[in-house]
Amino acid sequence: MGRYTFTPAVAHSAAHASDMLHSDDGWVELRATGSLLSEFLTVLNATQAEFGRRWNNQYPAT
Numbered sequence: 150m151g152r153y154t155f156t157p158a159v160a161h162s163a164a165h166a167s168d169m170l171h172s173d174d175g176w177v178e179l180r181a182t183g184s185l186l187s188e189f190l191t192v193l194n195a196t197q198a199e200f201g202r203r204w205n206n207q208y209p210a211t
Contacts, residue, residue: 157187 156169168187170177 155186155190 153170153172156171158168168184170186
């Protein structure tokens with residue numbers, strides 16, 4: 150599948166722009182699933198931060 154980058158619509162300058170998923174091979178405009186992907190990435194980032202916090206509390210630096 151390869152490596153892709155998610156770009157929210159607010160980063161585009163076009164008036165009717167939507168979220169995009171792009172790689173070196175091209176891009177995919179996300180009309181129906183863009184908001185779901187954005188929400189998923191937000192939850193994933195929060196989960197990663199929580200895991201990092203718990204890991205650091207379990208194994209404090211010596």
